[in-house]
Amino acid sequence: MLFKKRNLITITVPKIFLSSYLIFRQSDFLSYSFCYNFNHLTDYRNFFHKINSNNSYSNSSNSYSINTSLQSSQSNSYSTNTNSQSNHTNTNSNHTNTNTNFEKNSFRIKNMIHYDLIVLGGGPAGMAAAKEASRLGKRTVLFDYVTPSARGTSWGVGGTCVNVGCIPKKLMHYASLLRSSNYDKFQYGLTNTQELTPINWNKLIQTIQNYIKMLNFSYRSSLLTSGVDYINAFGILKHNKIIEYNLNNEIKYVSGDKIIIAIGERPYIPSDVEGANEYAITSDDLFQLNTNPGKTLIVGASYVALECAGFLTGLGYNVDVSVRSILLRGFDRQCVKKVEELMEASGVLFLYHKLPIKIEKHNQQLKVTFNDQSVNYYDTVLYAIGRIPSQYTQHLKEVGIEFDGNGNILVTNEETNIKDIYAVGDIVSKVPKLAPVAIKSSELLIQRLYSNNNTQMNYENVPKCVYTPFEYSSCGLTEEEAIEKYGEDNLEIYLKEYNNLEISPVHRINKKTNDEFDYPMTCLSKVICLKDGKIIGMHFVGPNAGEIMQGFSVLLTLNAKKSDLDKTVGIHPTDAESFVNLTVTKSSGKSWIATGGCAGGKCG
CATH class of the missing domain: 3.30.390.30 (FAD/NAD-linked reductase, C-terminal dimerisation domain)
Structure with a gap:
């Protein structure tokens, strides 16, 4: 039902629509699948489309359009001019004058909504901050935008963890363990063969993506029911805490008392390896591949690299891992040695000090030339050499926000060098890059800002897990x-x-x-x-x-x-x-x- 209250449009949605899916677990040894009741899901989407079909929704009287698309629309992509990075002095000087005029004329912007809090980023940190602020009675808007990967992969609200990180990774890990258990079944009397069950890659991807889309939908719904305004667009921070964004090819603005930056990080492919950008993928692409990866080269020794190597091997694919120096830098060396020993026993081949220098197409495979001039052939090359902040941070630098040498934002108790502008999650310098850390730090920040809770985030003694076999x-x-x-x-x-x-x-x-x-x-x-x-x-x-x-x-x-x-x-x-x-x-x-x-x- 739809009704008005204090000039806000509130939508009450039956709970059945928010959890309208059925989960069926067949025999785990034969299949791993979820099945959803998409009739209810479609009804819920149609319910929203009756109101409007734009790319945002708002509980405010001046903005009231809704879209329940499960994937972020990329049609309104925004680009920033990075040429100014080469000359910070001139850039800052020019932008000081430009933004002074912008501030003087900001009163002329028509219908600009003012919020208590503006959140940039729709991952775990951003969503936690927005929902907690709204719970405490603050008028909140969240900007969520996903830049497609080099292979064109994009996703819905929820950030890396839900779409291309924790969730699909853990499900792939589970699927690989199910297949690996075939080794044990014969000895335990459950079957008359020791042959491994072949993996149906497309079925696995369909199962995982259906579940992720359900999560995307539920997160959009939870923002709505929490009273958070959602805008599926790239927000650009201007001076005077004003956000500019492009929605349906129309430039719009909102302003806020406080701003939280939670734009996260993304994996990258090095530009100095010939053919890498053209042929290689990252973990952002792996969970949506429409064909099985086949024989795979994983470049990197991070936990992402080892997790991907582990579950792909468990799913039956030959995997080589190209390692520059050591595995899992920053982890306990004795434990890492044990992980390496067990991964080698499961079939993973580590190529130490052997790095690709060229990747090229060869028939239906990829020909990889290594730094020792050796050559090997793979079906997939995946880079997992670390993560870097979003390339779209120039607008933050232009307003004076300070970054460290790695491109992460410098903060003191989550506050940047500019008053009332904060940063949380993976974009922050020298904090554990983990979803629970992002959520906890965001909630505590909001409680310090809007309640009597003065608890600071403790970044020490944070538990973590690497999901190797x-x-x-x-x-x-x-x-x-x-x-x-x-x-x-x-x-x-x-x-x-x-x-x-x-x-x-x-x-x-x-x-x-x-x-x-x-x-x-x-x-x-x-x-x-x-x-x-x-x-x-x-x-x-x-x-x-x-x-x-x-x-x-x-x-x-x-x-x-x-x-x-x-x-x-x-x-x-x-x-x-x-x-x-x-x-x-x-x-x-x-x-x-x-x-x-x-x-x-x-x-x-």
């Missing part, structure tokens, strides 16, 4: 960081290396299943303490590592000690119980490799 999760300091900060003599490091119970009887190498210890130990538990027992770091490599570390991360928040773990009784037989049974220290010189076979427990 055997996952790696951690919280707190690595061994290397702890040594640098406290000194090796002031530390006590507890370790245990052992086999996951479920995999132990079968292992994943067909020809060696009769040898109990043919496969690398699949689990590594590690706790780093000060001499007084205070826990300053926890690490785990093994199945379901993210689920295990989430609970244990509370220990670091509470400044717990090793004695607190020792007093805890474990759940047997689990991998997690290893943390309450750690007795061997690195300094003791004793072996921390278990000789029994009961997961993380003490039996045997």
Whole structure:
């Protein structure tokens, strides 16, 4: 139903429309699919289209158009003049004069809506900030715009995490684990063959994209029901906290008391590798490929590179990983070595110090020439060498916002060098680039601005997980960081290396299943303490590592000690119980490799 209240248009939508999908899980060994009731979804979309079909919606009386397109429209793309980057002095001088005139004449802009808060960016950080501000009674607008990738890939509201990051990555990881479990089924009596089930790539992509589109739709709906105005356009920050944007080829403006920048980062392809921009893809493209990737070269050693290598290998594709120097820089080296060992056992080939210098088309494949002049042929080349801020930040520099050398915004407690302009999420300098961090920091910022909560974001001891075939999760300091900060003599490091119970009887190498210890130990538990027992770091490599570390991360928040773990009784037989049974220290010189076979427990 539609009714007016305080000059705002409010739409009440039956809950069935907001959750109008059905999820059916067939046998996981045969298919991995979701099915949606798109009749209800279509009804909901038609409901909105009856009001209007433009690219924004607003709860304000001066702006009232709605569109429920599940993909961001790219027809109104905006470009900025980057030539001015070469001469900051002249650029800033020119823009000072230009914007002075702009400020003097800003009163002439007709129908310019004024907001308490303007949010630039529709990812986890931006959405969290906008919804929290609206919850606290502030008039809020969110600008959401996705620049298509070099391959033309774009997506709906929700940012990297929902569309091309956490969500599709985790679903691909799960699908690969289902297929890998075929190694185990025969030994457990579930089938009469050890052959792996072929993967239907198109079905997998369809399943994942249907789910993502449902999330896009639900996020648009949640913004609407939260009272946040949504504009699907690229917002350009002008002086005097005015935003200029192009909507349906018409230049418009809004102003705000406060502005939050949450525009995130994107993966990139290097320009100095011949043919890379023409033929290579990034993780932004992988989850929408309409053909299977086939034999794949992944360039990079980041967690994105290793996650993609892991699930593509698990799905049955040959994967080489081109590594410039080391894997997972910034992570605990001992744990990274275990991850590498397990990935090699699963079939991933690491090419150390071997980098592409040229990519060219050769028949139906890509011919890759490496820096050692060797040549190999691939169906797909994927770059995962890191992420950089959006190229469309020149307008922020022109108004005086300060950036670091990597193109990230410098902040103090999320506030930039300009009063009432803030930045949150991946665009911020020297913060963990994780969706939960972006959400938490955004919500706390809004609460400091508009309520009596003065809690600051704590960027230390943030738990994280790398979704390699055997996952790696951690919280707190690595061994290397702890040594640098406290000194090796002031530390006590507890370790245990052992086999996951479920995999132990079968292992994943067909020809060696009769040898109990043919496969690398699949689990590594590690706790780093000060001499007084205070826990300053926890690490785990093994199945379901993210689920295990989430609970244990509370220990670091509470400044717990090793004695607190020792007093805890474990759940047997689990991998997690290893943390309450750690007795061997690195300094003791004793072996921390278990000789029994009961997961993380003490039996045997």
